[in-house]
Amino acid sequence: MRVTRLPRDPGPAGWNRILPPPDPPDLLRDAITADWLIVGAGFAGLAAAHRLAQLAPGDRIVVLDAVRVGDGPAGRNSGFMIDLPHDLTSDDYGGAVSADVAQTADNRRGIALAGEMAETYGLDPEAFAMTGKINAAATARGDAHNRSYARHLTAMGEAHSHLDAAQMLDLTGTRYYRGGLFTPGSATIQPALFVRGVARGLRSNRIALHELSPVIALERKGVWVATTPRGRVSAPRVVLAVNGHLNSFGHMAGRLMHVMTYASMTRALDPSETARLGGAARWGVTPADPMGTTVRRVSGHGGDRIVxxxxxxxxxxxxxxxxxLSRICRAHDAAFAARFPMLDGVQMQHRWGGRLCLSRNNVQVVREIEPGLFAACCQNGLGTAKGTLAGALAAELALGIDSPALTRARQADMPRRLPPAPVARIGATAHIRLAERRAGDEL
Ligand SMILES: Cc1cc2nc3c(=O)[nH]c(=O)nc-3n(C[C@H](O)[C@H](O)[C@H](O)COP(=O)(O)OP(=O)(O)OC[C@H]3O[C@@H](n4cnc5c(N)ncnc54)[C@H](O)[C@@H]3O)c2cc1C
Structure with a gap:
């Protein structure tokens, strides 16, 4: 089966560009055999490799990616590893709460696994930190959303606290926010530093990871045979950890929604600019309205910047x-100017976009899709935590190791079918536009 489409990521992955250049890539140049092949070196693929190395020590594990580690979506995100569901459901404190509790437990397992990898592979503290998370509100509507979210957290028995405008100013240096909702269970990562560090750790654990080695065909000839432009891997078991590109491998056609989101990163601020900005050296806020603007202030590799x-x-x-990409990124300049008038004149150095894969019914695809072919895909926009868990669960599924999280994943419905393509495009685009307009100054 030929792979119909290879990944193309718009713009440079800023988080990766501000790190020292990586070692030269190790392309697959031979025909090799392995016990396991993992396609994709994002959160899911790296977690699958890590878990397989733990559970099947001595097995030969090969990971292939089309791009350099840190250049794909795993190195392009905002770095929030979020434990709580985005939208806590309804006032039905019966079934809905228990579903939210189960989802939170799964996300936390993903975060714990990422923390374990950070520790095992000796990652820099900037790569992974348990920071908690603040939902920042810029408007009365955002504030109301935070208050309603907090009521659901109380029903779930989840710790949280409110920050007022003065506390938000102290933290961020900007008067833009009227309040915030802090929850302690999320982690923050420098995404490229994290995935590159895990990849380095896996290699030192004798896992072969070949970058710039896209799988262009995958066939079952007794065992699975994956072909790249210069080589071939034969393995009895394969984990597809390619998120939305599962469609490109011929699976879940008409069931996955492909969405892009976009980011811009300033150049490094100089000391007079960081003094004018004030606030803490490192912080991050997600928007109270999910269609709003996420902001990070970073300090470390690559200097002091805002993303x-x-x-x-x-x-x-x-x-x-x-x-x-450049048209869309104008919205970043507007969001930046509104929040940071004291940094007037500071330019964006890197602008990029990246792919998300969603399903209409918010389910992931963690299953054996053909004999010996396992999927750990469709992370519904929260792939840092959900993808990490999906990869580990795919490894456990392949080895027959059960757990409550795996049972939940196996029992998940199939992603619901999309309407015919033109209807889906018009409907989804109109829905996004309307929701973004409603977000108002949260954007
Ligand atoms: C701007 C932005 C901000 C985001 N912010 C957040 C956030 O704060 N928190 C969060 O949880 N999520 C966030 N996301 C989403 C998150 O990045 C994704 O959900 C996550 O990367 C998915 O992980 P994954 O491992 O499943 O897939 P990916 O990270 O997409 O990895 C899949 C890999 O498969 C490779 N691949 C595909 N096809 C082939 C092939 N034929 N051969 C070889 N390799 C192939 C790709 O190159 C890629 O590296 C954000 C995304 C973007 C773009």
Whole structure:
């Protein structure tokens, strides 16, 4: 089976660009055999490799990725590993709460696993830190959303606290926010530093990881045979950890939604600028309205910078043009100027976009899709935690090791079918536009 489409990520992965250049890539150049092949070196693929190395020591594990580690979506995100569901459900404190509790437990297992990898592979503290998370509110509507969210947290028995405008100012240096909702269970990562560090750790654990080695065909000839432009891997068991590119391998056609979101990162601030900005050296806020702007202030590798993320577009082709990227990123300049008037004149150095894969019914695809072919895909936009768990669960599924999380994953429905393509495109685009307009100053 030929792989119909290879990943193309718009713009440079800023988080990766501010790190020292990586070692030269190790392309697959031979025909090799392995016990396991993992396709994709994002959160899911790296976690699958880590878990397999733990559970099947001595097995030969090969990981292939089309791009450099840290250049794909895993190195392009805002770095929030979130434990709580985005939208806590309804006032039905019966079944709905128990579903939210189960989802939270699963996300926390993903975060714990990421923490374990950070420790095992000796990652820099900037790569992974248990920081908690603040949902920042800029508007009365955002504030009301935070208060309603807090009521659901109380029903779940989850710790949380409110920050007022003065506390938000102390933390962020900006007067833009009227309040915030802090929850302690999330982690924050420097995404490229994290995935590159885990990849380095896996290699030192004798796992072969070949970058710039896209799988262009995958066939079952007794064992699975994956072909790359210069080599071939034969393995009885394969984990597809390619998120939305599961479609490109011929699976879940018409069931996955491909959405892009976008980020911009300033150049490094100089000491006079950080003094004008004030606030803490490192912080991050997610928007109270999910369609709003995520902001991070970073300090470490690459200096002191601000990163903003907003806007979504529905892109079934999984690609966007450079022209569209620069048009969309104007929303970043507006969000930055509104929040940081004291940094007037500071330019963005890196702008990029990245792919998300969603399903209409918010389910992941963690299952054996053909004999010996396992999927750990469709992370519904929260792949740092959910992808990490999905990869580990795919490894456990392949080895027949059961757990409550795996049972939940196996019992999940199939992603619900999308309407016919033109209807899906018009419907999804209109929905996103309307929701973004409603977000108002949260954007
Ligand atoms: C701007 C932005 C901000 C985001 N912010 C957050 C956030 O704060 N928190 C959060 O949880 N999520 C966030 N996300 C989403 C998150 O990045 C994804 O959900 C996550 O990367 C998915 O992980 P994954 O391992 O499943 O897939 P990916 O990270 O997409 O990894 C899949 C890998 O498969 C490789 N691949 C695909 N096809 C092939 C092939 N044929 N051969 C070889 N390799 C192949 C790709 O190159 C890729 O490296 C954000 C995304 C973006 C773009």
């Amino acid at each position: 903003v993320r907003n806007r979504f577009t529905f892109d079934p082709s999984m690609e966007v043009s450079d022209r569209r």
